[in-house]
Amino acid sequence: MPEIGFTREQVEEYARLSPFELKNVFIDLARQAQADRPGQKDKSSVQLLNAGRGNPNWVATGPREAFHALGYFALEESKRVWTADDLGGMPERRGAGGRFESFVRRHPGLPGVELLTRCVDLAVDRFGFDKDAFVHELTDSAVGDNYPVPDRILPHTEHIVRDHLRQELFGGAAPEDGLSLFATEGGTAAMCYVFDSLLKNAILNKGDRIALMVPVFTPYIEIPALDTYAFDVVTVEARLCAETGVREWRYPPEEMAKLADPSVKLVCLVNPSNPPSLALGADVTEQIKGIVAQDNPELLIVTDDVYGTFVEDFRSLAAELPRNTLLVYSYSKHYGCTGWRLGVIGLHDDNVVDDQLARLPEAQKQRLRERYGSLSLEPDRMRFIDRLVADSRQVALNHTAGLSLPQQVMMSLLSLFGLLDEGQAYKRRVRAIVRRRLALLLEGARMKIAHDPGRAAYYVELDLLAEAARRHGDGFAAFLRDTYEPIDPLFRLARQTGVVLLNGGGFDGPEWSVRVSLANLDDLDYLRIGHQLRTVFQEYENEWRAATDAPPA
Secondary structure, eight states: OOOOSOOHHHHHHHTTSOHHHHHHHHHHHHHHHHHHOTTOSOGGGGOOEEOSSOOOSOOOHHHHHHHHHHHHHHHHHHHHHOOBTTBOOOOOSTTHHHHHHHHHHHOTTSTTHHHHHHHHHHHHHHHOOOHHHHHHHHHHHHHTOSOOSSSSOOHHHHHHHHHHHHHHHBTTOOOSSOEEEEEEEHHHHHHHHHHHHHHHTTSSOTTOEEEEEESOOTHHHHHHHSTTTOOEEEEEEOOOEEETTEEOOOOOHHHHGGGGSTTEEEEEEESSOTTTOBOOOHHHHHHHHHHHHHTOTTOEEEEEOTTGGGSTTOBOHHHHSTTTEEEEEESHHHHTOGGGOEEEEEEESSOHHHHHHHTSOHHHHHHHHHHHTTTOSOGGGOOHHHHHHHHHTTTTTGGGOSOOHHHHHHHHHHHHHHHSHHHHHHHHHHHHHHHHHHHHHHHHHTOOOOOOTTBOOSEEEEEHHHHHHHHHOHHHHHHHHHHSOTTHHHHHIIIIIOEEOEEGGGGTSOTTEEEEESSSSOHHHHHHHHHHHHHHHHHHHHHHHHHHTOOOO
16 A cells, blocks of 8 residues: 555544645645655655645736726825825815826826726716716725725725625626625635624524535534534535436435424525535525425525636525525636635625514614614614624724725625726637646546536536546445545645645535635646546555456556
């Protein structure tokens, strides 16, 4: 057996870690492999290829240039009010639109100024903004000289972001009623705020039953298990297979039927999924709509749609079931801006959460009146989305709540860029990047996956045990299962080849599956990863044949 430096018992212990912590172990092993073979001529076998994390290696440059061009205008506006050594004043609203036009005429060659002008013109024409008011919001926010007011999201920003969501997540159709947004520090903060406020407002109580559509992003598994929540979790498993050894990663009707139980108060999903990277099928969407209509009308759905832009004609559950759905969205993956921390929570104005708040027992209402009484003379009438904002700052700091203003400016510029033809062309390019990388990975690995028009291809989840059965039958698969721990292949890949992947079992997927991010390495690296996967697979096959006297292939 090839040396990986760990006993089976040690490997089993490591499997208890979150996949994102286990990844660091694999990175250390890969670096050790490089150090152990410093003079080796063939560096490809020990090149560190970390496909474990989904941070994209592309960047949307146009909106960033527009942001920096805006910065020059914003500082000019500040210095116009008050000029001293390194000291300026707060930009003025009156006449801001005209001064912006003058700035553009005086700086025609400034990188980003042309796109910035088109973004401003698009917003004014499309939404009927007063130009002075909009330009002032942009400039004052770019300077960052004020607290966010309103704290939930800036007024112009909300209009712009809502239209971006309409185009990318709602199939181009406007929401049936108002969609209120809360700008957050990425999808990460959005997740934390949602769980926290649902508990604090007694929409969920400790120990309540919730459902997770799995595989799913690991924090959706780990947060409900914390002693703060201790939720009773029902898993809805994507376990359909297209053929022997080829998973569809689709949800059978009997799994979806678990949501019909009225004791299930909440269901969380990532759509398109993470790691399988598939959008919900129309049949599943219709089944959920039927369950809500007939069996579980109070079911709250939290849908994390960060990868929706990677699927043609994507349509969120927030569009299909607006009353029941709380939307989480992040700009990080599509625009390559994970470091900016840009996300939103969306909730329709007519929603089941506010209805449930109105029906709480009097004792709970009184507790919440005391909690939010310093913010409103009528705390009973505070909407859930406004309570989210207050809870995000422990209520007492509600007056300083909100996403930083420069972040909200970038959110607006990214959204406006996405509404332009250039933004649509950019979207087609990033989609093509991940699909090309998927094809190269499969070419190198010689593995088969199901064809699916709903595939986002930001990640791919490969079930190695299913692949073993497909190639050599149940005997080979049983040998692997009985002889090794499910994450053994990941240890081998890291120690022998420098390849770092994540274990699919950490996402509540099949224990022998692996997640490959198709976003963060160069194209040909995925061909190399595929080759290394095939090499490790061949090692297992050789060991199986030696141990069982199986005939050569």
